[in-house]
Amino acid sequence: MDVSPALAETESVPTPPLPTRPRTLVETARLHAERQPDIPAVLCEGRTLTYGALHQESNRIAHALRAAGLEPGDRIAYLGKESEHYYEILFACAKTGTVLVPVNWRLTAPEVSHILQDSGTRMLFLGEEFRRIVDAMPTEPPEIVVALDSEDGFPAWRATHAVTDVGTFEATRDTPIAQLYTSGTTGLPKGVVLAHRSFFAIADSMAEAGVDWIDWRPGDIALIGIPGFHIGGLWWATQNFNAGTTAVAMRAFAARQAVDLIRDLGITTACVVPAMLRMMLGEPGVDAKDFTTLRKTVYGGSPISEALLTESLAVLDCEFAQIYGLTETGNTAICLPPAAHLRGTPLMQAAGRPYPGVRVKVIDDEGRELPAGAVGEVCLATPAHMVEYWHLPDKTAETLVDGWVHTGDAGYVDTDGYLFIRDRIKDAILVAGENVYPAEIENALEHHPGVAEAVIVGAPDERWGEYVHAFVVPAEGDRPSPRDLHTFLVPRLAAFKLPARYEFIEHVPRNPSGKILRRELRDRFWGDAERKVN
Incomplete structure (x- = not known):
């Protein structure tokens, strides 16, 4: 193969010896290529x-990245559905010190444009079915775009380059590897920068403490149900790679296909959100025989109802582990282990307890730690926490305080150390595990000439957990229909952010200082429910 002189020089650089356990994704790739090259x-x-x-x-x-002029710290975006290429690119980023920016392919052109511009992406790997989104962006695409699905694109782009070790960049546990975008209260998504340690710290702490709440065994075949542009999907994939097991990637989750894969491939572990469990159980003809090879199901991303959890335990008939965390905590920081899934007990409503090496506290509005049983903001101290919000030092300082991630969730810790989530402080809405923030939808709605003001809240939904409910004050002399508003929002917001229902009101309730009483509107749907998350 033809190799440029610069690249040829790097190939002669010796690589350091491998550790017993990998500490970075660079070591993960080398370790398993050396010890089990033929394992899928x-x-x-x-x-x-x-x-x-x-x-x-x-x-x-x-x-190829080096030959194209990419340097450590440069951002490389991936806009496409899941495939083996996504993970090849992830490990290539690890080996060059570049940072992968996975883009949610459900987003609209303006939303994708913001992510590419904000991250300063220099190279974009693009699935052909999403080219129309890039073409419709209000800004120019990155300087280098590589087509994933074209023979003269990705395959040709990498074909002439060497397969030998890169050898000049040495990643550490604190080297950034991924930048995932999460919506916020301001409406604009923020780039959460994660280092290699985010994908090792929790598994390492469990191994050191001899805890097997979530475990990976030789011969495991793992279903990745959550997309790789979410921290849950990326974390679960890397855990399996670090352990040397086999990951089954779905281009996009489909309930019938997921059930078929579990049965036909003999899948032993799976990571899903509650809505995925509900959809699989709702497929015609699905029953316990389809899940006989499963030994453990990991679930999280949104609260689960006790009814769905009870049904899932009965039909899947395997160990269940619930995980709770944020993109900012490097995914899971709290776990409800299999032994705590005791039907008919209060623990079925718990988020779980901290992993070894993780701490949790609940604070009041003044930042004072509250005693067991008192509800306040949940804060988590975890070695897997984010590096920063990209280019947002003030926002970083608000969320990451002295090593504690302020989650924006309201809850309490019982006397046994179990965390219970009761409400949200930052107004987030969870639609099938997707974070939706009211400000972004309100801003979009208020650009419609027939809308004087809009307030968005989350309401309980049996299938998706929550749905987006819009309260709209019509502009004077104008009253758009729900269909008008829906049509207006479609090109501006991803489908999962679109309001499912519109309600027209005369005025928005406010307190004496003018602040919107969002909670008053939201409570109309939740009533006296003890847990105001679904």
């Missing part, structure tokens, strides 16, 4: 990528 790392739509091939192909991509 990724299965996707009938294709198999072994650990040996994952190492070689990510080396090839890493050399």
Whole structure:
């Protein structure tokens, strides 16, 4: 193969010896390529990528990134559905010190444009079905765009490069590897920068403490139900790679396909959100025989109802572990272990307890720690926490305080150390595990000439957990229909952010200082429910 002189020089640099356990994704790729090169790392739509091939192909991509002028710290975006290529690119980023920016393919052109501009993305890997989104962006695309699905795109782009170790960049546990975007109270998504340690710290702490709440065993085949642009999907994939097990990637979650994969491939572990459990159980003809190979199901991303959890335990008939955390905490910080899934007990409503090495506290409005049983803001101290919000030092300082991540969730810790989530402080709405923030929708709605003011709240929904409910004050002399508003929002917001219902009101309730009494509107749907998350 042709290799440029600059790249040829890097190939002669010796690589350091491998540790017993990997500490970075660079070490993960080398370790399993050396010890089990023929074991499948990724299965996707009938294709198999072994650990040996994952190492070689990510080396090839890493050399191509260098040849294209990408340097450590540069941002590389991926806008496409799941495939083995996503993980090849992830490991190539690790080997070059570049940072992967996975983009939610459900977003609209303006939303994608914001992420690419805010991150300063220099290279974009683009699935053909999403080219129309990039073409419709109000800004120019990144300087380099590589087509994932074209023969003269991604395959040709990497084909002429070496498969040997890159060898010049040495990642540490604190080296940034991913930048995931999460919505916020201001309406504009923030880039959460995560280092390698975010994908190792929790598993390492469990191993050191001899805790098997979530475990990975030789021969495991793991279903990745959550997309890789979410921290849950990216975290679960990396955990399986770090352990050397096989990950099954779905281009996009589909309940019938997920059930078929579990049954036909003999899947042993899965990571899903509650809405996915509900959809799989709701598929016609699905019953316990479809899940006989499952030994553990990890679920999280949104609260689960006790009824759904009870049904899932009965039908899937395997161990269940609930995880709770944020993108800012590097995903999971709290776990409800299998042994705590005791039907008919209060623990079925708990988020869980901290992993070894993780601390939780609940504080009041003045920042004072509250005693057991008192409700306040949940704060988490975890070695997996984010590095920062990209280019937002003030927002970083608000959320990450002396090593504690302020979650914006309201809850309490009982006398046994179990955390219970009771409400939200930051007004987030969870639609099938997707974070939706009112400000973004309100801002979009108020650009409609027929809307004087809008307030968005979350209301309980049996299927999706919550739905988006819009309160609209019509402009004087104008009253748009719900269909008008829906049509107006479609090109501006991702589908999961669109209000499911509109309610027209004369005025927005406010307190004497003029602040919107959002809670008053929201409580109309939740009543006296003890837990105001669904």
